[in-house]
Amino acid sequence: MSSVELLKTAGLLGVLVLFGGGYGVLYAVGRLRRQRSWLQGGYACYAVQVLIAGVLVVTSPLAVGWKLLIVFSVFAYLAIPPVTWRYLERTHHEEGEVYDS
Amino acid sequence: MSDSTVSDPHFWRAGAISTTIIMVAVLGILTVNSLGAIEAGGSHVPPYTVINHKIGYGPALNRDTDAPTIGGEQLLFGKRYTPTEAHALIRRGKLVIQSRACMDCHTFFGNGAYYAPDLTKAWLDPEWKVWKAMTQSKTRGEAMKRFLMHPERYPTWARRMPNLQLSAQEAEAVVAYLKWMSSVDANGFPAHFGHIEKND
Amino acid sequence: MYESQRLALKYFTAAIALFGVMIVAGLLAAYYYIDPQILYNVFDFSTAKILHIDVLIIWLLMGFFGAVYWFLPEELGQETVGLGVAKVAFYVLCAAVLVVAGVFIFVQYGTSDEFSLWFINQGRKYVEAPRWAALGITAVVLVFMYNVIGTALKAKKITGVVAVLIVDLVPLFALYLISLPAITNMSVDLYWWWWLVHMWVEATWEVLIGCIMALALMQLLGTSRRIVETWLYIEVALVLGTGILGLGHHYFWIGTPKYWLSIGGLFSAFEPLPLLGMVVHAVYDSGVHRMKATNRPAFYWVMAEAFGNFIGAGVWGFMMTLPQINLFSHGTQWTVSHGHFAFWGAYGCGVIAVVYLALQKSRSVSYMDGTAWKWSFALLNIGLVGMAGALLVSGMAQAFYERAIGGSTLQAFIQAQSSPWFMQGMYARFGFGILFAVGYVILVYNLLTVGRREAVGAAVPAAT
Numbered sequence: 052m053s054s055v056e057l058l059k060t061a062g063l064l065g066v067l068v069l070f071g072g073g074y075g076v077l078y079a080v081g082r083l084r085r086q087r088s089w090l091q092g093g094y095a096c097y098a099v100q101v102l103i104a105g106v107l108v109v110t111s112p113l114a115v116g117w118k119l120l121i122v123f124s125v126f127a128y129l130a131i132p133p134v135t136w137r138y139l140e141r142t143h144h145e146e147g148e149v150y151d152s
Numbered sequence: 153m154s155d156s157t158v159s160d161p162h163f164w165r166a167g168a169i170s171t172t173i174i175m176v177a178v179l180g181i182l183t184v185n186s187l188g189a190i191e192a193g194g195s196h197v198p199p200y201t202v203i204n205h206k207i208g209y210g211p212a213l214n215r216d217t218d219a220p221t222i223g224g225e226q227l228l229f230g231k232r233y234t235p236t237e238a239h240a241l242i243r244r245g246k247l248v249i250q251s252r253a254c255m256d257c258h259t260f261f262g263n264g265a266y267y268a269p270d271l272t273k274a275w276l277d278p279e280w281k282v283w284k285a286m287t288q289s290k291t292r293g294e295a296m297k298r299f300l301m302h303p304e305r306y307p308t309w310a311r312r313m314p315n316l317q318l319s320a321q322e323a324e325a326v327v328a329y330l331k332w333m334s335s336v337d338a339n340g341f342p343a344h345f346g347h348i349e350k351n352d
Numbered sequence: 353m354y355e356s357q358r359l360a361l362k363y364f365t366a367a368i369a370l371f372g373v374m375i376v377a378g379l380l381a382a383y384y385y386i387d388p389q390i391l392y393n394v395f396d397f398s399t400a401k402i403l404h405i406d407v408l409i410i411w412l413l414m415g416f417f418g419a420v421y422w423f424l425p426e427e428l429g430q431e432t433v434g435l436g437v438a439k440v441a442f443y444v445l446c447a448a449v450l451v452v453a454g455v456f457i458f459v460q461y462g463t464s465d466e467f468s469l470w471f472i473n474q475g476r477k478y479v480e481a482p483r484w485a486a487l488g489i490t491a492v493v494l495v496f497m498y499n500v501i502g503t504a505l506k507a508k509k510i511t512g513v514v515a516v517l518i519v520d521l522v523p524l525f526a527l528y529l530i531s532l533p534a535i536t537n538m539s540v541d542l543y544w545w546w547w548l549v550h551m552w553v554e555a556t557w558e559v560l561i562g563c564i565m566a567l568a569l570m571q572l573l574g575t576s577r578r579i580v581e582t583w584l585y586i587e588v589a590l591v592l593g594t595g596i597l598g599l600g601h602h603y604f605w606i607g608t609p610k611y612w613l614s615i616g617g618l619f620s621a622f623e624p625l626p627l628l629g630m631v632v633h634a635v636y637d638s639g640v641h642r643m644k645a646t647n648r649p650a651f652y653w654v655m656a657e658a659f660g661n662f663i664g665a666g667v668w669g670f671m672m673t674l675p676q677i678n679l680f681s682h683g684t685q686w687t688v689s690h691g692h693f694a695f696w697g698a699y700g701c702g703v704i705a706v707v708y709l710a711l712q713k714s715r716s717v718s719y720m721d722g723t724a725w726k727w728s729f730a731l732l733n734i735g736l737v738g739m740a741g742a743l744l745v746s747g748m749a750q751a752f753y754e755r756a757i758g759g760s761t762l763q764a765f766i767q768a769q770s771s772p773w774f775m776q777g778m779y780a781r782f783g784f785g786i787l788f789a790v791g792y793v794i795l796v797y798n799l800l801t802v803g804r805r806e807a808v809g810a811a812v813p814a815a816t
Contacts, residue, residue, distance in 0.1 A: 054349055054756030057680050058748055065671035068624050072662050075628050079635035116614070117674060120621055127625055135632040138158070142583075143640065145159055146576040161512060161578060164585035171589045175596035182600075182615070183543075186608045190539040196607045197539050243536045247464035250475035250534060256398035260538055261606045262683030263545075264477060267384065267397045269765040270683055272605075279762045304393065309766050311388040314396045322464050333538060339613065341605035342760035343679045349757040 052112050060111045063103055067121070070100040071128040078132040093132070101125060192239075196337045200238035203228045203328050207335045209276055209345060217340025228293050228331060229324055244322070245329030252316045261338055268313065273345050275327075275334035296330070297323040353714060354425040356432035356499075359439055361714060363418030364707045366446055368799060370411035371700075373453075375789050377403035382785050385778040395457070402456055402473075402480045408695065409478055410449055415703030416560055417496055420517070422710050423567035424500060428509050433502035434495070441495040444488065452485045469534055476541070478549060479531035486531045493525045512581035516588060517563040524556040539607035546602040553695070554623075555595045561702050562587050565654065568706055572650055573637060583633065590626035598623050604675050605682055613675040620673045624666030634658035647712045649725040649802075653705035656733060660697020664740065668693050680755040685777070686747025693740040707799060715803035722802055728794035735788025739781050746777030 052060070073096035081089030104125045108118045157163050193199040198220075206223035225232075233241060249255070255264035258271050280292045286306055289295035299306050300323040303313035318326070381400040384390065421438070425431050432438070455472055462468030470483045479486065501518055504510045510518075530548040535541035566580045600616025634655055645651040668690040672681040681687065712720045750768045758764025768774060 052676055052680070052756070054752050057677065057756050058752060061671045061677045061681070061748070064674065064677070065667050068667045068670045069663070071624075071628060072631060072667065075632050076635055079632045080639075083635060083639035113674070113676060117617070117676070120618065124621065124625075128628065131625060131628050132632050135629045136636065139633060139636045142159060142579050143576075146579055159582070161582040161585055164582055164589065165512070168585045168589040168592070171593040172596070175593060179596055179599065182611075186543065186603070186612070187540065189609050190537070190543060190607050192537050196609060197537065239536070244464055246536045246538070246541075247469075247534065251464045251468040251473060252461045253398050253402060253473050253475040253480060255475060255477050256401045256480070257396070259683040261542060263542055263606070264683070265398065265401050266683060266685055266688060267401070269762050270760070273760070274762075277762050309770070311384075311769075312392060314393040316461060317463075319463075325464070336539060336607040338605045338607055339610055341679060341682065343755040344759045346761060347759045348764075349759075 056112055060107070060113065063107050063111070067100055067103045067107070067125075070096045070103065071125075074100060074128065075132040079136060082136050097129060100128060198222060198332070198335045199235065200242045200332055201233060201235050202335045203238055203241070203331045204232055207275065207331065209273065209334075215340075218345065219340075220335045220337055222335060228328055229291075229297075233328075238328070241325050241328045242332055245325035245327075248318065248322045248326050249329065252318070257313075260333065261336075262341060267311065270342055271330060271333070272336075272338060272342060273334050275331045276346070278346065293324075293327050293331070296327045300326055354431050355435050356421045356425045356438075357710070357714070359432075359435060359442060360418040360420075360422035360710060362442055363414045363421060364710060366442075367411045367414035367418060367703065368707065368796060370407050370414065370449070372792060372796065374404055374407040374411060375785075375792055377401075377407060379782070379785050379789060382778070382782045386782060396460075399456055399460055403453060405478055406456075406480055407449075407453075412557075412695075412699050412703060414445075415699075415706065416557075416564065418710070419564045419567070419703070419706040420496070420500065422706065423564070423571070424503055424514070426571075427511055427514060427567060428503055428507040430503055430507035430509070432499050433506050434499045437495050438499050441492045445492045448485050448488045452481050455482070456480070474531070474534070476531070476545060479545075481531075483532060486528075490525070490528055493521075493528060497521050497525060511577070513563050513566045513577075513584060516559065516584060520556050520559040520563070523551065524560065527551050527556065542606045543603070543608065546599060546606075550595075550599045550602055553698070554598060555592060557699065558591045558595065559588055561657075561699060562591070564706060565657070565702060568650070568654065568709055569637070572647060572654065572709060573645060575637075587626060587630070590629070594619050594622040594626065601673050601678070604678055617673060617675050617678075621670065623673075624662070624670050627662040627666040630658050631662045646718065647708055647720040649720060649722075649729065649798075650705045650708040650712070652725075652729055653701050653708065656729070657697065657701040657705060660693070660701050660733075660736075662697070664690070664693030664695075664697035668740070668744075680751040681747065684747045684750040684754070685743045685774075686751055689740045689743035689747050692736065692743065696736045704795070708802075711799065711803060717803035720803060722798070724794055724798040725802065728791045728798055731787050731791025731794065733791075735784050735786075735791050738784030738787065742777045742780035742784060744777075746774045746781070749773035749777065 074093045077089050077093030077096060081087070081091075081093055104121050107113070107121055111118075189195045190197050202222055204225060204227060206226035208221040208223055209218050210221055212219035254271075257265050257268040259266065260270075261272050262270060275292070280295055283295045283299060283306070284290070284292060287295045287298040289298055297320070300318050301320065302315065304315050377400050381397060381404050384397045384400070421432060459472055462472040472482055473480050474482060474486070481489070497518075500514070500521065504514055504518065527548045530544050535544065562584055566584045569575045570577060570580055597615055598620035600612045601620040603612035603616055638651075638655060672678055672686055672690060708720065708725075711717075749771055752768075753771050753774075754760060754764045754768035758767060
């Protein structure tokens, strides 16, 4: 890997996770406040994450296995916030702790 | 999965226990294998008597990074060490490294502190050619030994190594340690050792 | 207040005091990069660094002990068993820390023999403390385990959280024994050393702080036990599921076989995923339970824990965990950046949250708020993020110039360390370190005074 590729790839990997986090946070706030604008912000973050993953897959010097790992991760990032939220709501509901905004 | 199962803490407790057990078991198997490879004389780590040989570093078959090479005889401090002597010397070297807390300024295989240079390939560093002249030494080992005993006499740059009161035997032991360590196959670490990137 | 909780307050006091010592040592260590001539051969970088990283481990451990001594009796409805021994252990630990620090500062190093390892310096990172002290710490941990297990036995009660805690303490203790031997072969030494360091901070400590946060959330937000336990088990499964083989990301370059590049890279690449779940959970708690939070600083520090953990360990870690990147970043200031951010996010914030919770109870404050905590929260977090950012710049410069371009030789190291980007990062890191230190001073002031005066603790909550 060249020096420039190093910084570019590492930077993109970090930003990939950061936008995944952004999606998680904004999605959660959107579900909390029941406001579409936050949810849309979350999906926008996820779209950026997918874009970054695409750039990594197409341009980075990583081997195929690692690119597949990135693709798989991006699917996992998509699922984790809604699955977590749904499970949080269910477990709290069962304990009688219901959130009314 | 039924609703009640997923909501049941015991389901997740079973998950936590089984996941942990499986992972620990896999780690155990890999540990047995790795320890075999990294003991002195194993597939990745040469025996301590490698200090009697010339050590190099260059391209290797089926590898995308350089790998250490072990060549013909190249004695250290003019002595041919038996396996027992080499082990004792290297053991002493490690005691020096620990008692002087070298890892709290330097790194070994990249582990330690980052104030001073990494020592993984220090034995092979091209700079020793210059240091042989500076320390008026005939051999690389002699140059390293003189430096270690009186680093304050040979300023490196703005950051200088302190004098840690190494005796001659301790200095020789550390040099032997660094020579042995440079022969360990570290999967290409540190990156591009000895190669300078060309600008296109 | 239980006697155990009085001991907890002692542990918290010692922890916060040592936090300050860590900062002083850190500022000094940082300053050598700016002026390498200071104290040459009198007090060198290595001594400052040893104090900085060893005190880090001790203050966090003391925070964890304090947290458990605080929550345990209420959790089990029973005063902690063996408190007499526990109190002795506390003072012995404090005395040992003082002696060890004194020897590090005034003796510094010995000759290459067993005496030095037993009484002066073992020279292995984080566990430099001489063997006599390592054995002492082992004894203190055993006392702690006796306290926890003995209390559960006497109460004839074990909750899910306490069960996880007890099971976690066994490897936590056993792994520490790795601090004792001196191993000649560096590859073998590092192999086992990483079991201790990784399986402490990326496994058993994660579970321990998870248990502590579970106990804290039940108290802070009144969350039901069933919910907290469910999530604790999920967290343990995910953290250990990714972290045990994630240990392999330390086995890329120490002489171990190549399969570790794949295994370590793969599992540690998964490590951010549970942290994402934690962040979502934190947002949920902030909204759903906000009305019930009666301790604003504790609540904010718990939130900081979730976010700091995700960014410091998750984002920063993912940047450098793939072996193709790590080959260049390993053993550079990039690692330092990640280490500072991850330790802070994963553990520092959590310990501070628990201290505020304990103070609320010990000073009988119905609603804890104020101004000073906000200043310390802001300065500590801005200071830390600033340091991590500055170190990232220096670290990337180092990986770029020294490793990728320069070929990792001595000359390449020197050139990279002298490069403008690197040096600017070092200056900025020092500046943010000062901010962090100011935040610490305000934290201490706040912890000493919050809830003691009517005006501060008497703010009326927005809604109940």
